[in-house]
Amino acid sequence: MLLRSLDPFAVARGYDIPDAVTIGDTVLSRSDLIGAATSVAERIARADRVAILAEPTPTTIIAIIGCLIAGVTVVPVPPDSGTDELAHILRDSGAQAWLGPAPDGTDLPVVPVRLHARSWHTYPEPDPADIAFVLYTSGTTGPPKGVLLSRRAIAAGLDALAEAWAWTRKDVLVHGLPLFHVHGLILGVLGPLRVGSPLVHTVKPTPQAYSQARGSMYFGVPTVWSRIADDVDACAALRPARVLVSGSAPLPIPVFERLAELTGHAPVERYGMSETMITLSARVDGERRAGWVGLPVTGVETRLRDEVGNDVPHDGESIGALQVRGPMLFDGYLGLPEETAKCWTDDGWFDTGDVAAIGPDGFHRIVGRASTDLIKSGGYRVGAVEVETALLGHPAVAEAAVVGVPDDDLGQRIVAYVVLAAAVDEQDLIDHVARVASVHKRPREVRVVTELPRNAMGKVQKKRLGG
Incomplete structure (x- = not known):
C-alpha cells in the first residue's frame, strides 16, 4: 500500500x-x-x-x-x-x-x-x-x-x-x-x-x-x-x-x-524535480560534501551527455546534460504528448534539462539549467517566462525580461527589467505579478531601461542583464 x-x-x-x-x-x-x-x-x-x-x-x-x-x-x-x-x-x-x-x-x-x-x-x-x-x-x-x-x-x-x-x-x-x-x-x-x-x-x-x-x-x-x-x-x-x-x-x-x-550535522543535500522526484542524495552513512548532491538513490541510473550525444567523463570537472532513469519518474505531462516525448531520449532516458558533473566516486554536482530561465528563489522554482508574461499583461509595460540575481538569503532574487509604455510606480508592477501569478513569483526589484539587449534574431540576451 x-x-x-x-x-x-x-x-x-x-x-x-x-x-x-x-x-x-x-x-x-x-x-x-x-x-x-x-x-x-x-x-x-x-x-x-x-x-x-x-x-x-x-x-x-x-x-x-x-x-x-x-x-x-x-x-x-x-x-x-x-x-x-x-x-x-x-x-x-x-x-x-x-x-x-x-x-x-x-x-x-x-x-x-x-x-x-x-x-x-x-x-x-x-x-x-x-x-x-x-x-x-x-x-x-x-x-x-x-x-x-x-x-x-x-x-x-x-x-x-x-x-x-x-x-x-x-x-x-x-x-x-x-x-x-x-x-x-x-x-x-x-x-x-x-x-x-x-x-x-x-x-x-x-x-x-x-x-x-x-x-x-x-x-x-x-x-x-x-x-x-x-x-x-x-x-x-x-x-x-x-x-x-x-x-x-x-x-x-x-x-x-x-x-x-x-x-554538529553536515546537511544531507539531494537533487530532484517534479518529474523525477528525488534521484540523487547524500547518504546518512556516507560522505556529505558541500556543493554536491550525492549518489543515485536505489533504482536510479544517471549519465552525462555532451551536445552531440557523447558520454562525458566522470572526472568531477567535465560537465554535460544530466539524464536519469528509475522507477520514481513521472508518467508524462497532462494532455501534452509532444512535450512529454521531447523530454525522453530514444533509448529511454529522461533529460532533466540540468547540467552536471560526476566525480570518479559517483558524486554528482549540479551546475545549473541548460537554459537561463529557471530561477530558484527562497526554495521555489520560478519560471522567468511566466513572470514576464504577467508583467506584459500590465498596460504600462511594453517589454520585459526577468532574471535571477544571486542573493545571500533567497539564493536568487527575482529582478525584472522593463521598458515602459507609460509611467507607473515600480511597486505597482510587483503587486500586479503577485496578483496574477503568485506572491512568491513577484520580482523583488524592477529596473526600468530604455531597451532590452537583443541579438540579431531579436532574442533578449539575458546574460547581459543582472548583477
Missing part, C-alpha cells in the same frame, strides 16, 4: 500513533487521520480528479489522505496562486470540484472536509499505476504543465529515500514547507505516513519554530537553512537531531559549513 502505515487494521492491532501529525496547534493520531480521511473518501469516491487548496492545515492533509484512500487524483493548488495561474490549473487539470476550502469566486462545486468526522469503511488498494497527483511546474517555458505522478512512482521514490536516510518509524520529521510540491508534500507528508514516523509541520519554517519542534529529521530549503545558520540558539537546539536535509535549490557552501559547525 502507498499509505501502508495508515492501514486501519494496524490501529486495531494496537499500533496507533497518538501524534502521527502535528500541524500548528492541532495534533492528530493515526486513527484520527484514518477516520477523518475515510469519511472524506466516502464523499468523493466517484470523482476522478479534485483540486485542493494546499494551505498548511489539518484539513489539507486529511483531504489528501482521503483522496489516496479512495483512489482519486489530487491537484494541489498553491494558496498564493494569482487569477491567471489559478484559472489555468483548474482548466488544464479538469478538476471536478474543490475538496476543502476554496478561493473566492470559484465556479467549481465545493466538497467540505470535516476534521472531526469519522468513518471506518474499508476500500481496496487502488492500482499502483493510478495517477495520485497532478503537480504543476513553475512555468519555465510557458504555462505551468501538469506532471502526472503515479502511486507506484511515489512509493518507489519514498522507499529509496528511507533507505538512503535510514528513515524509520522511530524518527520525528519536522518541516514548515509548502504542501503543493514534491519537497513539502510528497517527501514531507507522504514520507512520514509511509514510513510510520510522526510529522511536525510548523506552518512557517522559522528558526524559532524549528528549534522548538524537537525532531530527529528536519527538511528545509536553503533560505530556511541560511536563516537558521544565522541564529546561534536555533543551531544549538538542532544538535540532538539525527539528520538535516536541504533541497529544492543549491545550498550555499558557507551555509553548509556554518550549519555543520554550529549544529
